[in-house]
Amino acid sequence: MAEFKVNIVTPAGIVYDHRASRVVARAVDGDIGILPNHSPIIVPLTINAVRVTRVSIDAEDWIAVNGGILEVRNNVCSIVADSAERARDIDLERAFEEKHRAEEEIKRLDAQKQNKDARLAEISLHKAINRISVSKHKK
Structure with missing residues (x-):
């Protein structure tokens, strides 16, 4: 092979x-x-x-x-x-906490019209969601 x-x-x-x-x-x-x-x-x-x-x-x-x-x-x-x-190395609890924090930050910043900071929070959210998704493939 x-x-x-x-x-x-x-x-x-x-x-x-x-x-x-x-x-x-x-x-x-x-x-x-x-x-x-x-x-x-x-x-x-x-x-x-x-x-x-x-x-x-x-x-x-x-x-x-x-x-x-x-x-x-x-x-x-x-x-x-x-x-x-x-x-196999992803701490799922920590990933969910990061996801929650990022979602709360996005809500807060959207209300204040802080577009640049909101974009950074969206990136953090995407990273957390990616980790959660990948963690489902642990062996």
Whole structure:
């Protein structure tokens, strides 16, 4: 079976490093699928799940990625992100608390017409929802 290396790195360190047969991520222009021997490419990612089909265990890993850059070169798919969490590492209670805080902040800022701050709160909300969604794929 053809395979390639996948690694996800954040400022805190390596979050993911395995062999895979497929990666699916959400780029700014839509979903992108990466297979072995993919042409070199660099694309910006949105806040969303990255799905990695592992070779060694014949299973799919889910990682919550909060934006970043995906690069493919020489059968290596690298993702550099501000933050990323594997489904198994997500603290679901904390994610729901962050979601609630962001929703309350959006309501407060909308009432005050604070558009820039409201946009930041919307980003926080999207990150929390992404983490909650990915956490459903724990193994």
